[in-house]
Amino acid sequence: MTDSPSRVAVVTGAGRGIGAAVAARLADDGFAVALLDLDEAGVKQGAEAIVAKGGKAVGVALDVSDAEQVEAAVTRVADELGPPVVLINNAGITRDNLIFKMTEQEWDSVLDVHLKGSFLMTRAVQKYMTQQKYGRIVNLSSTSALGNRGQVNYSAAKAGMQGFTKTLAIELGKFNVTANAIAPGFIATDMTAATAERLGMGFEEFKAAAATQIPVQRVGTPDDIAHLASFLVSEGAGFISGQVIYAAGGPKD
Structure with a gap:
């Protein structure tokens, strides 16, 4: 590791939900944060909120499955904030x-957003990490990687994220770059609200029903995932790599 590695983080899918919470938490941790999302208004608002609190941030609109847009966005981040050494692949x-x-x-x-997007983002950012001899990659998987009715595409993508993570850990470890995955269970976000609507249930009813199946008897929040991401990108997590951590309020197979 260099004497003073860059403190710049990139978070995809940062326009709302888990991504927005992770971006805000990393800013609180002292990172300059690039918020990336298709939702330009969402990332601009998130970046402005960080700056208003005295932090450094930029919001960039992009499609993570488009290679040219990814390269342009990462180059902009490096030019405006510095070389990124933390990447949170959350877009989904x-x-x-x-x-x-x-x-x-x-x-x-x-598959394009989750897997191709994470591949393109990681390929673009890892060159800065390897130059700095320091990096942290956190990929968002899901308990759906274990199988979930009606989500054969999403389950395949989230299972793929786990193999992707483990291979990154093997390839990039010699550059002092770690790669880990977080696999959330039920997290109360706009995405799970949309699932409730698809099933014809009110969101509060949907959350209450889910909580009865979770050992801690509550559903998760974006902040629950943000706290874990904060640890995984910290100095204290430097000997943890290639792991999949299920954040689901109880054990998962």
Whole structure:
């Protein structure tokens, strides 16, 4: 590691939910933060909130599955904030359907955002990490990686994120770069609210039903994941790499 590694973090899917919470937490930890998302208004608002509290941040709109947009965004981040050494691959979408009804577009769009997007972002950022001889990568998986009805595309993508993470840990470890994955369970976000709507349930009813199946008897919040991400990118987590941590309020197989 260099004597004074850059303190610049990039968070994808940072326009709302888990990504927004992680970005805010990393800013509180002292990082300059680049918030990336298709939702330009969301990342601009998030960046402005960080700056208003005395931090450094920039909001950048992009499609993480577009290689040119990714390269341009990461170059902009490096120019404006400094070389990024923390990457949170959080961008994701759902296109739920049963296998016999799932379209190619529903399959492709989910795999493109989760897997291709994480690949493109990591490829673009790792060159700064290897130059700095320091880096932290955190990929967002899900308990759906273990299988979930109506989510064959999402489950495949989130399982793929785990293999992706472990291979990054092997390839980049010699550069003092760690890679870990967080696999959240039920987290109260706009995405889970949309699932409730798809099932014809009110969101409060949906959360209450989910809580009964969770050992700690509550659903998770974006801040729960932000706290874990904060630890995984810290100095104290330097000997933890290639791991998948289930943050689900109880054990998962």
